[in-house]
Amino acid sequence: MRDPRFDVWAPFAKRLRVQVDGEIYDMVRSDESWWRPVGLPELPPEGAGHESDYGYLIDDDAHPYPDPRSRRQPGGVHGLSRTFDPNWYDWGDSEWRGRQLAGGVIYELHIGTFTPDGTLDSAIERLDHLVDLGVDFVEPMPVNAFNGDYGWGYDGAYWFAVHEPYGGPLAYQRFVDACHQRGLGVIQDVVYNHLGPSGNYLGKYGPYVANQHQTAWGDAVNLDGFDSDQVRRYITDNVLMWVRDFHVDGLRLDAVHALVDTRAVHILEEISMEVEAFSAHVGRPLTLIAESDMNAPRIIQPRVAGGYAITAQWSDDFHHAAHVTLTGEDDGYYEDFAETRGHGMGALKKVLTRGFFHDGAISTFRRRHHGRPLSPGTNAWRLVASTQNHDQIGNRARGDRLSEKLSADQLAVGATLLMCSPFTPMLFMGEEWGSTTPFQFFSSHPEAELAKSVSQGRIQEFSRMGWDESEIPDPQDPETFRRSKLEWMELDKPERAALLDVYRRLIALRKAHPELTSPWLRDVTAEYHVESRVFTFWRGDLEVVLNFSDETQHVALDVDVHWTEYRELPRILFATRDDVRVDGERATLPPYSAAVFGPTPE
Incomplete structure (x- = not known):
């Protein structure tokens, strides 16, 4: 009886054998270079608790190698693979109907440092904190099997296996199930642009890497060379594994600019088609978010317009403009945003009203023109914005957060900017209370x-x-x-608890006022004053005022233009500090404060 669990694609092999539970069996090759075992006895069903350890003997090698599609690597990336039946788990999320990205708030976390134990099961114990905060999606950094016990996960060697020190695939199913039962969606961070340097034996099986293309991390994945059909299938099958076997609600695709693909149908387009088809089958929305530094609208444009139809993409431009405005840093890639008049506020205005800062404009950092404008009518929520994320913290020399440089009041101003922006906001774990632990x-x-x-x-x-x-x-x-592990005891400090309350109230404000989730950039207007360092922007009938300075500022609210149809004067809907005041058409904002004003209804 054939057991498809041990089939493997290996065009480079001249001879192939599989070792299963210590016994070795010959394999035969098909026309498409898929190999299957012969003489393998029927194994007990995995649902009864039986799992088999196995590996492949390639040509004359005496050492068995792991399965490229391994579902478990209990002995690490160099050890034998272990079978895993994803259908064995008894899911409890039958009432979950999914969550669209539009209007949502994302919370990025690293499983190994989110809790002291650093496991998926211990992360479940902190999910109620996220529910209380009000976020809609949890976005774990990569959980695929990688070399060593701990790391960021971007050097994964086995994309189909969940890292064993996190708890393995069964723990991951429990984690997603627990999220869904609390009303939280899960967007899993995945890496398809390169493989890790250790434990990567795929090159012994077939042409998984492309010597003709390079990335910053070595050879690119073979998406367009000889025998690339099966490599692309390797990726799309992995995509479907996450949404089918683990019930995730979306994927964050790492560094898609490193997916070098010259074929007529780009791999991103192929991924989006597969996900759309599966979404239609299960009847719940599924999200794809691309990390891209290209500022290329085609990533999120629909296929009928020549795009790849990815749901959304990260916005580095928002982060950089916000970071320069908040901190005054202007080195490296921040120089493009600091050169604009207003020490970051000019760049911030352009990003809030047009989406991309680099829309074909000159990039002094790159020493060339970069990007192109977003297509008219592009929904603003398709850009995922953050003031902190794993890259922008962890890729600093010391992994220092904004909390090392900014006060709690300044952090609250940044939170107001993010949560009232027209984009999909994303927080990085601990940001909501101004965590002082680094992420290195x-x-x-x-x-x-x-x-x-x-x-x-x-x-x-x-x-x-x-x-x-x-x-x-x-x-x-x-x-x-x-x-780099979060210190949850910090929440006992009044200043941290107060900042957490600011984030809670801001997320609640977003959900209460449709103006703040409006998708139209055309409805956003912004102004700033260099001398006072006051930045103001409008979301429909709501005026957001940010005082980035260390002095009290008196601001004339723009009542005549926006609120002439209302009989009464503006009121404070939200403020980061209790001493924000409004008197008629003028507001008083103390140092490092922010507020949202709205008309008083008739």
Whole structure:
């Protein structure tokens, strides 16, 4: 009787055998270079608790290699694979009908540092905090099997396996189920643009990597070369695994600009078609979010307009403009946003009203023109905005958060900007209370040479920028990982609890006023004053006023233009501080404060 669990695509192999539970069986090759075992006895069903450890002997190798589509790697990325039946789990989310991205709020987290234990089951214990906060989606950083016990997860070697130190695939099913039962959607971060440097044996099986294309992390995945049909199928099957076997509500696609694909149908378009078809089958919305630095509208444009029909994409432009305005930093890629008149506020105005800052304009950092304008009518929620995320924190030399430089009042101003923007807001774990723990780059490669290379590479990268070597955390030092764990006890501090309350009230305000979830950029207007550092923008009938300065500012509200149909004067709908005042058509904002004003109904 044929057991398809052990079929494997291996065009490079001349001979292939599979070792299952210590016994070795020959395999035969099909016309499409898929191999299947012969003489394999019928194994007990996995639902009865039986799982098999297995691996493949390629040509004359005496050492078995893991399955490229392995569902479990209990012994790490170099060990044997283990079978896993995703249908064994008894789901409790039958009432879950999904959640569209439009109008939602995302919460990004790293499973290994979200809780002291760093597991999926311990993360479940903190989900009620997220429900109380009011977010709609949880977005875990990659959970696929990677080398070592802890790391960011972007150097995954086995895309179909859930990292065992997190709890493995069954724990992941429990985590998604628990989210759904609390009304939280799950958007899983996945990486299809490269494979990790350790445990990656796919090149022994077939042409999974493309020597003709390079990424910043090495050879690109073979999307358009010889035998690339099966490599693309490898990716689309993985996409379907997450939404089918693990019930996730969407995927965040890492660095899609590194998906080098010259074929007529781009892999992103193929992914979006597969997800749309499955969404229609299960009757619930499914989301795709691309990380892209190209500012290319085609990523989110519909296919009929020549686009890839990805649901949304990250907005680096919003982050950079907000960061410059909040902190005054103007080095590296921030220089483009600081050069605009207003020390970031000019860039912020353009982003809030047009979506892209780099829309074909010159990028001094890149020393060339960059991007193109969004298509007219593009829904603003298709841009995912943040003031902090894993990249923008963790890729700093010390992994320092905004809380290291900004006061709680300043952080509250940034929160108001984010939550009242026309985009889909995303928080990074701990941001809601101004966590003071860093999020540093950490890894745990067991191979001495690779570990040394990673550590030295990090030091060299930031030494070139003028950092002293002693200030740069060693990613291989276990203390770097431990420092990056959230300190939940911080919530006992009044200042942190007060900031958390600001985020709660802002998310509730978003949900209460349709103006704040309106998708139309055409309805957003913005003004700023360089001297006072006051920034004002309108969302329909709501005026958002941000005081970025360290002095009290008196602001004339724009009543005549926007509120002439109302008989009464504006009222405060939200304020970051109790001492914000409104007197007639003028508002008084103390240092580092923000407020949202609306008309008093008749």
